[in-house]
Amino acid sequence: MPDPLISRRLGRYDVKQEIGRGGMARVYRAVDTLLQRTVALKILAPQFSNDPEFAHRFEREAVTAANLRHPAIITIFDVGEAEGLRYIAMEYIGGSALSTALTEHGAFSLPLTVAVLRPIADALDAAHRSNAVHRDIKPQNILLDTDGRVLLTDFGIAIGPQQGGERLTRAGSFMGTPEYLAPEQVQGQQVTGASDRYALGVV
Structure with missing residues (x-):
């Protein structure tokens, strides 16, 4: 079944391609239409978005990483929610x-x-x-x-x-x-x- 998020606009992000997945979330290559740059967009699975514990954990991930500044720690650009889906926008790694x-x-x-x-x-x-x-x-x-x-x-x-x-x-x-x-x-x-x-x- 085709991924319904591919080629979809989520907030200011155009979702292009899935590049990874885990038990709680999937990660997509996306384009930030405001800043015109490619990002990795991590989207919390829909079944977890309305769960307060998982939503809190997801938000905490963004806050923790965003406050750590080091060349070998992925950079967090944005965190938010659109159309009932919670996301984290971060630095895209092409490797x-x-x-x-x-x-x-x-x-x-x-x-x-x-x-x-x-x-x-x-x-x-x-x-x-x-x-x-x-x-x-x-x-x-x-x-x-x-x-x-x-x-x-x-x-x-x-x-x-x-x-x-x-x-x-x-x-x-x-x-x-x-x-x-x-x-x-x-x-x-x-x-x-x-x-x-x-x-x-x-x-």
Whole structure:
């Protein structure tokens, strides 16, 4: 079935092509008709848009990432709602996810591994200094741009400094991707920057 969002105007954005999807949202290449630039438009799945918890988490993703300034953290341009759909407009990356590159080319050499992971480690260090914890470090959330840049994206379950200790998960439960979770995440305990560093080591 054709995607009804393709070739559709959503607010000021012309949706062109799906470029990624997850359990909660899809990401599209779109054109910002006001600023005349290509963006990545992340749209929360319709079944979650009216759920206060998911809507809050989606908005928090934009706020957390927008307040982290680092060359290896994806830039957030806009967040909003149109026609009942919640969206985040962000920097468009023309390359691919690290997960795709690993599938297509196999394991990287040691020098290339260091070149890819060093900027992500620096980005996480900057986030942790701002009291933000990503909580979902994995190859799918590391993007390789065509100009050689490496960027961290998807702060969908991050804990940001603006939360003031707020939890969006129940005590004793966890969120994230099981293969990359630190032991304290699996046990539903408090996560810290060390949890992100553990996940990066697994990557």
